[in-house]
Amino acid sequence: MKKSEKVVGTVANYVDERTGAAKWLKKNLNKVFPDHWSFMLGEIALYSFVILLLTGVFLTFWFDPSQREVLYNGSYEPLSGIKMSAAYASTLDISFDVRGGLLMRQIHHWAALLFMVAIVAHLMRVFFTGAFRKPREFNWILGIGLLTLGIVEGFLGYSLPDDLLSGTGIRIAEAIIQSIPVVGSYLAFFAFGGPFPGEAFIPRIFTVHVLLLPGIFLALITAHLMLVWYQKHTQYPGPGRTEKNVVGYPLMPVYMAKAGGFFFIVFGVTAFIAAVASINPIWLYGPYTPAQISAGSQPDWYMGWLDGLVRMAPPWESYIFGHTISWNILIPGLIVPGILFTAMALYPFIESWLTGDKREHHILDRPRNAPTRTAIGAMSLTFILVTLMTGGNDLLATHFSLTINQITWASRIGVFVLPPLAFVITKRLCLSLQRADRDLILHGRETGRLVRLPHGEFVEVHEPLSAEKAYTLASHEQIPALDLPLEDGAGVRRPKALRAKLRARMSAAVTEQIPKPTSEDLKEIEHH
């Protein structure tokens, strides 16, 4: 035995005698992970979170979370001698007087943007492939929780430096809190320790940003990953892949090397972007004061849709019995996002209620094979896109020489018209893709080669699909619509018949499909 092997053996023995870890590890080193680019989106989210932890801890060593007023005398000349909060001054110090500080700030901010992009892309992958179906509903809900917390965490981080831009964001957050009926003013005063802006808010959100939320993140991410581990990963349909197996590469060494390597790649790419592309140059905005504002102010992209909703809201307020209700804030700021996130969290349960499907699924859907789900996804994305664009309406206006008025009206109409349109178009598109798949299986692939038949007619040669390809296209199952009898055996209308009717209607819409070809269809064609 070589010496190094002996050392490993001794250590392993020592640990195992005290933990019994060998049995568990033996099993899990063989664990199989399916490989697909879309499975890396969640990984990117995880790695950018790790990057945020590392760079965030670095920032805490110099960042001073205080709204106490100081006179700036650091090395950034243009702000020399200006009064500002200690938070802002220390962010300037990190940017100009701490070696590598600006780099760390920029990596932190770029990683935050990447984190949110990756979460959203990952969520879309899970949604469009139906990976949220039983048994993975818990992970879907955990994911929605992580997305929500990510938005909050990002907003709080963005608010910490107390520059003119982020202070304006805080001002808006305060107005949203203040608008809540009955308790709004109280909540705002509790959150800010008195009237806006006070001196309490930044120290408080600092604790939330660096301690409370990261702790919750860690717990939720751990639960999320443990479930993935335990339930095993889903896989795309294909030859040899069934609901009862997973096909892929073993944890050790291939998956370890790829995943570990990928972490370094994500880090490297983020560091490169942070090295060459400036982000949030807070020294250009100046310190926060409530009486000033920087024109063209924009939140980070993951808040942009909210901003867009607020911008397109009509100016509605009600005044009743000496009280004010600000619909112009409540609807876009709380009600619509609340409905959106609740609907998103409940989606797996709604779908299975409509399909009546309560079985486990480990083979992913190709999006076209779930036309209604795909259409719902496209509809939601269109909604978010319209609101996101409205969030940048001032930029759009200057770029395309339109008036804000035109853009706002276009978005007010667009937000109602475009999403349903996207729904209809996407559903049609999915169904025609299904038809194309059907033709491919039945008639094979067009080769572009023409041959002349004995009686002079030209026909194109079709090449039959390989067995693997045909199986991939046709292995999904098509769930029939729910059959909900409105009358019982004796011909008497059942109670709740109306509800059943509605459910049956929706079920029919959800399960609408082009019948996939069967071996019988193929046989028949070949006999012609």
Place this chain on the structure above:
Amino acid sequence: MSKEVERLSDPGLPDHVHRKADHDPAAADKAERQVSILFMLSVVGTVGFIVAYVFVPSDKFIFVPVMGSTNAQQLFLGLGLAAATLFIGLGAVHWAKTLMPDTEEVAERHELRSEEVDRQDFLATFKARGASSGLPRRSLIKRTLGLALGLVSVSPLILLRDLGPLPKKSLEETSWKSGTRLVTDPGDRPIKASDLEIGAVAQVLPELTPGEERTLNNIAKDAVLLIRIRPEEFQLSPERLSWTHEGIIAFSKICTHMGCAVALYEQQTKHLLCPCHQSTFDVPQAAKVIFGPAARPLPQLEITVDTEGYLIARKPFNQPVGPSFWERS
């Protein structure tokens, strides 16, 4: 006959295709060299990182095409770190792809659901153990425990009470009183009507009384915009017209929508625009909202001049400034 049936049934995993390095030792050695070169590039990156940290002065700026003038130390630190990490990653992935076994493996899934016996067993045990605690039968314990737990979970809320004072009338008040002079911000100089030309805008704050300090909390409610237009251009009720002075009209600068500073004044149209969500206020009509999500005009401050000719507030604001809240009537 059975060929077509097979076509749509599972043909099983496709045969494994071997890579060059799997059977050609020379190709494998070449792959090994490539992987080590990638790892060495990472080493170069780290060395560059250290060099940048120690030797590049932090105030040195260099010109880089596209990026413009750039801080050299920050750039080289970033590039060094990027190379140091990226090449470890590329090396590891290349290693995995060329040299590690790439045969797909198949693992069986276990059913998540427990065996039926175990489920029954669990239920029975749970019920029996639960019953042995007496909880289901002893309703007095159940109720009092519920009460105790419910109450104890309220205590954190009690502790949070001191997070802030109660709002009281605070949201409805500003520092403006009758007779308060308008002073420039910045500068704190009192101003006369003649200091403002027609078409001009000025931001003002209430003059501080001796010993008073200006805090951001004050500014957040006190900031006022003065705008001077030709008096005949006003479209105001006689009462509101009397709140102006020689074409000078004063509004709260805090947006009635969500409290941003309404900072953009367009001379041609006489519109005030809030850059946050583009609420637009028409100055000649007492800042009536003509576009955007704001529901109310900017509160107007009643102004006049004192005996020395300086602009003063004749009265405090007649309504709360800034965004709405429940208690606002």
